[in-house]
Amino acid sequence: MKKYAIAFGFKGKTYNKINKAWNILEKKNNVKFFSSRAPAPHINIITGNTKNIEKIFIILKNIKIKKFKLNSPGLGVLANNELNLYIRWEQNAKLIKIVNKINKRVSHLFSKIGKYTNSSLWIPMTTIAYKDFGYNNLRSIYNKINFLFKKHSEVINLIYLIDYTNKEIITHKINLK
DSSP: OEEEEEEEEOOSHHHHHHHHHHHHHHHHHOOOTTTTTOSSOEEEEEEEEESOHHHHHHHHHHSOOOOEEEEEOEEEEEESSSEEEEEEOOOOHHHHHHHHHHHHHHGGGOSEEOGGGSTTTOOOEEEEEESSOOGGGHHHHHHHSGGGSSOEEEEEOEEEEEEOSSSOEEEEEEEOO
């Protein structure tokens, strides 16, 4: 049984800004825990354990999901034991409808679903940095990547299946029309 994530992907201006931020944070602050593991900027929908990834891929390929636009007011910080700096995305009716459709069709194929997949806890977010920074260098990080602390919009045009058993690897990609 492997750990997988179903995630939305995108390839526009925000994608490029995130990669630029990852590069800056690694070189200037040695903040690379997340960026060195993530295969691409993404928004997780479902995480969990499954041995049915091929079946999930076929189901997702056959769901008629069109590409759609998401807006972001900027960055947020989850302040748990490990800080998580992320781009937060709007949680609009269209997004919720698509996420619920995906959950309904494939969640039964996961034996253990991540606790943040639950609709009441799920936040549409793209992680920028996680684990290897703290409150003491948050100001420095802000000063170096303040171009991300703005409103963004992006067209969600991909669904990724990401194996995160060890290092995150995109195993399947679905292009949204």
